[in-house]
Amino acid sequence: MTLLDADRTTWTPVCHVTQLVAGRGAAVLVDGGAVALFLLDDASVRAIGNVDPCSGASVLSRGLVGHTDVDGLPVRYVASPLRKQRFDLDSGRCLDADAAVATWPARVVDGVVEVGRQASPWSNGPETAP
Amino acid sequence: MHSSARPPLRLVVIGNGMVGHRLLTALADLGATQGAAITVVAGEPRPAYDRVALSSWFGGRSAEDLSLVEPGFFADHGIEVLLGDPAATVDRDERAVVTSTGRVLPYDRLVLATGSRPFIPPVRGHDGPGCFAYRTIGDLEAIAAAAARPGATRGVVVGGGLLGLEAANALLQLGLETHVVEFAPRLMPVQLDEGGSAALRRHIERLGVSVHTSCATQAIEHEAGQPARLTFDGRDPLPTDLVVFSAGIRPEDALARAAGLTVGERGGVVVDARMRTSDPTILAVGECAVVDGRHFGLVAPGYQMAKVAATHLAAEVFGAPEPPDRFEGGDLSTKLKLLGVEVANVGSVHGLDGCTSLIWDDPVGLTYQRLDVDEHGRVQAAVLVGDASAYGSILDRFRTGDAVSAPGELLKPTAPADPTAAPDPSTGICSCENVNRGAICGAIAEGCDTLAALKKTTGAGTGCGGCVPLLEGLLRTESAGPPPGLCEHFDLTRVQLYDLVRVRRHTSFAEVIDRYGVAPGGCEVCKPTVASILASLDNGYILDGEQAALQDSNDHFLANIQKDGTYSVVPRVPGGEITPAGLIAIGEVARDFDLYTKITGGQRIDLFGARVEQLPVIWRRLVDAGFESGHAYGKSLRTVKSCVGSAWCRYGVQDSTAMAILLEERYRGLRSPHKIKMAVSGCARECAEAQSKDVGVIATEKGWNLWVGGNGGMRPRHAELLAEDLDDATLIRTIDRFLEYYVRCADRLQRTASWIEGLDGGIDHVREVVVDDSLGLGAELEEAMAAHVEAYECEWAATLDRPDRLARFVTYVNAPDAPDPTVVFVRERDQIRPARPDELVGATR
Numbered sequence: 003m004t005l006l007d008a009d010r011t012t013w014t015p016v017c018h019v020t021q022l023v024a025g026r027g028a029a030v031l032v033d034g035g036a037v038a039l040f041l042l043d044d045a046s047v048r049a050i051g052n053v054d055p056c057s058g059a060s061v062l063s064r065g066l067v068g069h070t071d072v073d074g075l076p077v078r079y080v081a082s083p084l085r086k087q088r089f090d091l092d093s094g095r096c097l098d099a100d101a102a103v104a105t106w107p108a109r110v111v112d113g114v115v116e117v118g119r120q121a122s123p124w125s126n127g128p129e130t131a132p
Numbered sequence: 133m134h135s136s137a138r139p140p141l142r143l144v145v146i147g148n149g150m151v152g153h154r155l156l157t158a159l160a161d162l163g164a165t166q167g168a169a170i171t172v173v174a175g176e177p178r179p180a181y182d183r184v185a186l187s188s189w190f191g192g193r194s195a196e197d198l199s200l201v202e203p204g205f206f207a208d209h210g211i212e213v214l215l216g217d218p219a220a221t222v223d224r225d226e227r228a229v230v231t232s233t234g235r236v237l238p239y240d241r242l243v244l245a246t247g248s249r250p251f252i253p254p255v256r257g258h259d260g261p262g263c264f265a266y267r268t269i270g271d272l273e274a275i276a277a278a279a280a281r282p283g284a285t286r287g288v289v290v291g292g293g294l295l296g297l298e299a300a301n302a303l304l305q306l307g308l309e310t311h312v313v314e315f316a317p318r319l320m321p322v323q324l325d326e327g328g329s330a331a332l333r334r335h336i337e338r339l340g341v342s343v344h345t346s347c348a349t350q351a352i353e354h355e356a357g358q359p360a361r362l363t364f365d366g367r368d369p370l371p372t373d374l375v376v377f378s379a380g381i382r383p384e385d386a387l388a389r390a391a392g393l394t395v396g397e398r399g400g401v402v403v404d405a406r407m408r409t410s411d412p413t414i415l416a417v418g419e420c421a422v423v424d425g426r427h428f429g430l431v432a433p434g435y436q437m438a439k440v441a442a443t444h445l446a447a448e449v450f451g452a453p454e455p456p457d458r459f460e461g462g463d464l465s466t467k468l469k470l471l472g473v474e475v476a477n478v479g480s481v482h483g484l485d486g487c488t489s490l491i492w493d494d495p496v497g498l499t500y501q502r503l504d505v506d507e508h509g510r511v512q513a514a515v516l517v518g519d520a521s522a523y524g525s526i527l528d529r530f531r532t533g534d535a536v537s538a539p540g541e542l543l544k545p546t547a548p549a550d551p552t553a554a555p556d557p558s559t560g561i562c563s564c565e566n567v568n569r570g571a572i573c574g575a576i577a578e579g580c581d582t583l584a585a586l587k588k589t590t591g592a593g594t595g596c597g598g599c600v601p602l603l604e605g606l607l608r609t610e611s612a613g614p615p616p617g618l619c620e621h622f623d624l625t626r627v628q629l630y631d632l633v634r635v636r637r638h639t640s641f642a643e644v645i646d647r648y649g650v651a652p653g654g655c656e657v658c659k660p661t662v663a664s665i666l667a668s669l670d671n672g673y674i675l676d677g678e679q680a681a682l683q684d685s686n687d688h689f690l691a692n693i694q695k696d697g698t699y700s701v702v703p704r705v706p707g708g709e710i711t712p713a714g715l716i717a718i719g720e721v722a723r724d725f726d727l728y729t730k731i732t733g734g735q736r737i738d739l740f741g742a743r744v745e746q747l748p749v750i751w752r753r754l755v756d757a758g759f760e761s762g763h764a765y766g767k768s769l770r771t772v773k774s775c776v777g778s779a780w781c782r783y784g785v786q787d788s789t790a791m792a793i794l795l796e797e798r799y800r801g802l803r804s805p806h807k808i809k810m811a812v813s814g815c816a817r818e819c820a821e822a823q824s825k826d827v828g829v830i831a832t833e834k835g836w837n838l839w840v841g842g843n844g845g846m847r848p849r850h851a852e853l854l855a856e857d858l859d860d861a862t863l864i865r866t867i868d869r870f871l872e873y874y875v876r877c878a879d880r881l882q883r884t885a886s887w888i889e890g891l892d893g894g895i896d897h898v899r900e901v902v903v904d905d906s907l908g909l910g911a912e913l914e915e916a917m918a919a920h921v922e923a924y925e926c927e928w929a930a931t932l933d934r935p936d937r938l939a940r941f942v943t944y945v946n947a948p949d950a951p952d953p954t955v956v957f958v959r960e961r962d963q964i965r966p967a968r969p970d971e972l973v974g975a976t977r
Contacts, residue, residue, distance in 0.1 A: 017945045025681030031947040056203040059697035060954040068655030081656035083685030
């Protein structure tokens with residue numbers, strides 16, 4: 003099931019927000035591609051590609067979420083559970099290596115987490131784009 | 133996908149050493165890997181690593197640390213890599229390389245990057261046991277194994293050149309009495325003059341290395357299958373337990389010779405300035421190549437060759453006209469730190485005519501500096517020993533050819549103390565990559581605040597690594613530097629936080645970060661650290677409520693993540709004692725889930741290849757068979773290894789197995805700053821290797837000796853004796869206090885070995901607190917341990933009973949049954965193993 007909203011983003015419901023733990027991630031399948039979802043402290047959600055480009059393993063949803071500053075701006079990231087490279091949850095860019103993962107818009111509507119179908123300009127990861 | 137009609141250029145590269153790999157990264161940087169089908173063939177079992185920094189392997193850098201290959205590099209660029217399968221022949225007529233296992237690799241262009249082989253002088257006994265070369269990580273492993281042999285105390289390095297002194301450093305770090313034997317009358321005869329050699333010799337003799345010059349080795353005599361002594365022409369023999377040859381290198385040109393390519397008079401594949409051999413479809417780079425009759429045994433010229441070759445190959449890939457790039461001939465200037473002594477040379481001081489030498493020789497400060505300038509005041513050569521801080525400015529003048537009006541000012545004592553302190557941005561810092569101070573400072577100003585970031589952005593420090601201390605210095609002086617605390621969210625250390633949490637009875641990360649940190653936030657460093665402190669003090673289930681979000685990934689899934697995202701499972705086997713029924717139960721689980729099975733060093737069994745959703749099912753079976761979590765994933769007690777002791781062994785004096793089981797069941801699950809390993813031996817023969825553990829117990833006629841602070845692994849350390857002849861109750865009380873004191877006082881990820889080393893007073897301080905109770909903490913520490921023992925429960929058993937706790941064990945929340953397509957196994961020796969990138973490439977393309 004998909005929904006089309008006013009700015010022509012199509013939204014796919016993926017899970018209920020209670021299936022996520024604040025500060026951790028969870029992986030979902032969207033059109034055959036693995037997407038890592040993160041529920042943040044402010045109750046917002048982020049969606050990035052689940053495959054860690056530094057290792058090729060589909061593991062980013064299992065990393066720890068952290069906060070840091072880049073150029074004076076706050077950045078929320080996930081650290082890969084394999085070799086701890088950090089990925090910006092908003093842009094998908096890796097803070098520690100020349101790599102990036104895809105990002106998608108994500109939102110919570112009536113307790114349901116939805117992933118939007120507009121890949122960011124950084125979507126060069128190995129994911130099958132939803 | 134290649135867009136034009138041009139078929140991809142089939143490129144085969146033989147050798148994945150430093151230069152061979154630089155060729156690949158240069159091709160990738162030029163975007164040429166896409167239009168080419170690249171295959172790399174290498175004899176060594178591991179991809180490119182930093183050969184220049186080999187001796188740091190003994191100082192604790194792992195083979196992984198030394199790797200030059202960015203994770204995912206080969207896969208990202210579609211490069212097929214065949215490791216451990218050396219090229220056997222090059223068939224120029226068919227344009228194909230045949231490997232030792234018979235694989236046939238057709239090529240359009242072939243690059244030889246075969247490097248060099250160590251020169252082993254053909255003295256009698258050179259090929260006997262205990263004699264080694266010094267070139268590969270494999271050599272290092274063999275040397276370390278020989279040095280660990282019982283009774284091995286002395287080592288001799290044959291060769292007093294640059295590599296020989298590196299090898300001497302390795303032997304010194306292995307704790308051997310170290311000798312260097314050099315045929316020439318002095319050390320490093322190629323790079324240094326007499327004065328420089330003498331200063332270097334004084335330095336390294338002071339470190340305890342014995343230097344024997346003008347020494348022609350005649351033979352290595354073996355006794356009982358081990359080296360016994362070296363004999364010399366007209367000198368007393370030198371007793372030794374192992375021999376390392378480091379007497380120079382020879383170009384590895386066997387393939388080229390067999391293929392009929394032109395080779396140099398003294399070996400090496402002859403190439404032109406575009407790195408082309410006598411066959412224009414074949415190029416050669418690095419130490420195997422000879423340009424204008426010269427052979428370059430240094431990494432910087434090798435990298436220049438790789439760049440020239442890559443530029444020309446890229447032009448062919450793109451169908452572009454030939455680029456003008458030529459190899460200009462490398463300069464052999466180097467700066468190194470040998471055995472902690474700075475040594476540098478600029479140009480060559482040998483055979484210079486019409487030059488004036490300025491010499492600063494300080495036998496007290498052990499510094500020797502020589503600068504040669506011609507009649508116009510232009511720098512022609514220099515030698516620096518003991519203090520090479522002037523290297524950058526001298527090299528700069530040497531390269532630009534600018535006349536120096538007062539050359540003496542380049543040397544001590546008027547030279548700037550340190551090029552990192554000099555304001556001149558053109559001062560060279562990294563000579564391998566030709567990066568100057570201005571570029572480094574610019575990168576730091578733009579936010580490169582770690583060595584890794586600086587290397588990635590500027591390339592500096594990625595060659596020989598000699599400039600890394602300078603880079604670190606600039607990072608310290610040019611950037612604000614890291615705060616002293618745990619991470620950017622806490623200015624406090626783990627120990628300070630532990631005390632605050634303990635005294636003020638905080639129970640959540642939210643409280644701790646609100647009170648002492650920068651809230652809201654946290655990161656992958658402070659969250660697990662605080663979670664571990666809370667677990668140490670509270671002893672409860674670690675995955676409920678807020679704690680769920682804090683734990684390291686391994687603790688979160690109660691298993692050890694492996695490279696492909698699958699997990700390994702380790703049931704506890706206390707003391708290493710297991711019933712046949714238990715073994716069968718583990719075997720059946722492994723068989724039913726097709727898990728790779730391996731015996732661990734801690735006397736238990738590791739089961740690999742479990743997908744996250746399989747973990748609860750696997751553990752249900754194991755728990756039902758009577759097993760519990762082995763905490764192999766946690767910063768906590770791992771195992772208590774033991775021998776069979778007095779129960780079976782004719783030498784045993786106490787029941788070491790029973791004691792090991794008692795200790796393992798007492799301390800299992802204790803959350804600590806780092807992992808804890810223990811062992812119990814039933815007699816002084818020490819079969820359980822207790823003196824290499826955090827806590828080691830060795831039986832005596834009267835009771836038990838307690839050793840602490842031992843370590844194997846990266847930095848082996850012998851444990852120290854804490855107390856002798858303890859009865860059972862006193863032994864347990866002393867270990868209780870020791871462990872709780874460690875948990876309370878050690879820093880994050882600090883093992884007992886480095887914790888004790890860092891304590892003022894070392895083991896004596898520990899003994900005062902733990903045995904003599906000098907701080908009056910004894911009862912409190914024992915109480916804390918009693919609370920832990922009381923509260924222990926198996927985390928897996930506690931998880932399996934609760935659906936809410938099991939919810940996390942799915943690969944995809946919205947598709948619990950879907951397999952993860954990135955997990956691909958191949959079978960090897962009748963078991964599964966994750967597919968390597970080259971096997972994945974083969975499988976998917």
